[in-house]
Amino acid sequence: xxxxxxxxxxxxxxxxxxxxxxxxxxxxxxxxxxxxxxxxxxxxxxxxxxxxxxxxxxxxxxxxxxxxxxxxxxxxxxxxxxxxxxxxxxxxxxxxxxxxxxxxxxxxxxxxxxxxxxxxxxxxxxxxxxxxxxxxxxxxxxxxxxxxxxxxxxxxxxxxxxxxxxxxxxxxxxxxxxxxxxxxxxxxxxxxxxxxxxxxxxxxxxxxxxxxxxxxxxxxxxxxxxxxxxxxxxxxx
Amino acid sequence: xxxxxxxxxxxxxxxxxxxxxxxxxxxxxxxxxxxxxxxxxxxxxxxxxxxxxxxxxxxxxxxxxxxxxxxxxxxxxxxxxxxxxxxxxxxxxxxxxxxxxxxxxxxxxxxxxxxxxxxxxxxxxxxxxxxxxxxxxxxxxxxxxxxxxxxxxxxxxxxxxxxxxxxxxxxxxxxxxxxxxxxxxxxxxxxxxxxxxxxxxxxxxxxxxxxxxxxxxxxxxxxxxxxxxxxxxxxxx
DNA sequence: CGAAGGATTGATTAGTCTCAACGCAAGTGG
DNA sequence: CCACTTGCGTTGAGACTAATCAATCCTTCG
Numbered sequence: 381x382x383x384x385x386x387x388x389x390x391x392x393x394x395x396x397x398x399x400x401x402x403x404x405x406x407x408x409x410x411x412x413x414x415x416x417x418x419x420x421x422x423x424x425x426x427x428x429x430x431x432x433x434x435x436x437x438x439x440x441x442x443x444x445x446x447x448x449x450x451x452x453x454x455x456x457x458x459x460x461x462x463x464x465x466x467x468x469x470x471x472x473x474x475x476x477x478x479x480x481x482x483x484x485x486x487x488x489x490x491x492x493x494x495x496x497x498x499x500x501x502x503x504x505x506x507x508x509x510x511x512x513x514x515x516x517x518x519x520x521x522x523x524x525x526x527x528x529x530x531x532x533x534x535x536x537x538x539x540x541x542x543x544x545x546x547x548x549x550x551x552x553x554x555x556x557x558x559x560x561x562x563x564x565x566x567x568x569x570x571x572x573x574x575x576x577x578x579x580x581x582x583x584x585x586x587x588x589x590x591x592x593x594x595x596x597x598x599x600x601x602x603x604x605x606x607x608x609x610x611x612x613x614x615x616x617x
Numbered sequence: 618x619x620x621x622x623x624x625x626x627x628x629x630x631x632x633x634x635x636x637x638x639x640x641x642x643x644x645x646x647x648x649x650x651x652x653x654x655x656x657x658x659x660x661x662x663x664x665x666x667x668x669x670x671x672x673x674x675x676x677x678x679x680x681x682x683x684x685x686x687x688x689x690x691x692x693x694x695x696x697x698x699x700x701x702x703x704x705x706x707x708x709x710x711x712x713x714x715x716x717x718x719x720x721x722x723x724x725x726x727x728x729x730x731x732x733x734x735x736x737x738x739x740x741x742x743x744x745x746x747x748x749x750x751x752x753x754x755x756x757x758x759x760x761x762x763x764x765x766x767x768x769x770x771x772x773x774x775x776x777x778x779x780x781x782x783x784x785x786x787x788x789x790x791x792x793x794x795x796x797x798x799x800x801x802x803x804x805x806x807x808x809x810x811x812x813x814x815x816x817x818x819x820x821x822x823x824x825x826x827x828x829x830x831x832x833x834x835x836x837x838x839x840x841x842x843x844x845x846x847x848x849x850x851x852x853x854x
Numbered sequence: 855c856g857a858a859g860g861a862t863t864g865a866t867t868a869g870t871c872t873c874a875a876c877g878c879a880a881g882t883g884g
Numbered sequence: 885c886c887a888c889t890t891g892c893g894t895t896g897a898g899a900c901t902a903a904t905c906a907a908t909c910c911t912t913c914g
Contacts, residue, residue: 442756444760446847452759454757454759465749474849475760511748511749512702519692519712522691522762525762526689526808527681527808529870563892564893571763572871575870575871575872578894612711809902810902810904
């Protein structure tokens with residue numbers, strides 16, 4: 381069927397952008413895999429692990445929970461990203477790993493992973509590049525939490541998730557994307573209450589910044605939303 | 618002079634802990650160096666660089682400033698840490714690098730640094746371990762900002778800076794340490810106002826958690842402060 | 855001595871949280 | 885097919901945290 385009847389089909393959209401991330405993905409898809417349903421806990425807080433997880437499908441969250449019940453989503457990993465990237469075996473973890481959407485992840489022992497890396501410089505580069513991107517994102521995220529109020533935070537989250545999806549996937553450049561987070565999860569990522577998050581999202585709708593329904597986010601004006609969020613897209617193609 | 622006349626001298630205190638970090642330090646101290654006074658700007662926001670900085674002496678802050686003037690200190694690098702650790706040359710930066718205390722840093726071109734790394738696996742490991750620690754700290758920091766109120770934030774900052782100093786330096790285990798940050802800088806790190814920071818620090822003094830004067834921090838009960846801060850010392854010896 | 859940066863205080867306001875309900879839609883079991 | 889449950893979104897009222905604006909004090913330093 382390939383090349384068979386649609387000569388005008390833009391092939392570029394198939395080859396777009398998918399650079400190093402895919403090396404990790406390719407590697408991962410030949411490893412031992414496991415799937416989880418949305419909201420399953422992959423690794424509980426305080427539970428240690430001697431394995432590295434590589435996300436193959438879906439979104440995976442790294443979370444902490446306090447004694448008082450409040451939860452924070454510290455980061456969201458998407459396909460090609462790593463969880464528990466620390467290569468020291470048996471690092472004690474003070475955070476949990478949970479599936480946000482249905483996910484498939486590769487599970488590789490840290491020991492094996494180190495061995496593989498030492499034989500594959502390309503893969504090593506991809507791994508470290510990913511780590512560096514993660515670090516960079518995390519830095520920006522701290523700044524954002526420190527500097528921003530509710531609207532800016534939520535706008536920022538939306539910008540980031542939108543851009544990461546668009547950067548990763550080959551697809552038409554629409555102004556909308558899947559947005560599987562519940563308002564409660566948005567709140568947990570942004571350090572807000574669910575109630576206040578709800579009111580703030582309504583405010584954003586009222587201002588015409590976004591539309592959000594049925595787990596689908598539509599960004600009316602990306603430039604405008606990015607301005608509100610003080611968001612700068614680092615990895616723009 | 619080694620082993621020459623003080624058999625009872627505790628050598629351990631000299632060799633304590635200073636593990637991989639020092640490889641970077643050793644390397645750095647043979648490179649081109651520069652010193653800055655406290656508060657000097659090493660690299661302005663938006664100014665790119667094709668160099669890596671390794672901190673040799675003093676504290677270096679990574680900061681962002683918004684159009685409205687509010688500033689956030691995203692991270693603090695101490696001797697042995699890196700700034701601008703991204704190895705891609707000419708990455709555009711959206712943050713500034715500034716001296717918190719008087720500092721000395723090594724300046725290495727990213728290109729050269731990559732070359733050196735490829736020949737020195739030990740150094741490479743030290744480098745990546747440092748990056749991983751930084752990432753881990755940054756994750757916890759996001760969680761902290763998202764979950765905590767003013768007292769917890771400031772307590773957390775103090776715990777972290779105290780522990781990092783104690784972990785790095787070989788020295789007597791006192792309950793006090795240098796604390797060169799002004800209240801304004803504490804505020805910028807914690808995402809609070811200077812005024813509110815002041816009131817909160819007073820509250821902490823009133824509660825007997827800390828003493829703070831003349832850039833010297835004394836922690837009355839580390840356990841208690843860590844409890845307030847929800848801080849867990851990862852790299853405890 | 856004046857100037858400047860830092861710490862402190864007071865009064866007021868804006869932003870978020872808390873608690874408490876309610877509505878709606880999808881799923882489940884009888 | 886209906887009653888019940890559950891998860892998610894929505895709304896309202898009141899309390900409280902932290903921001904804002906504006907001074908004042910203190911120390912250091914030129």
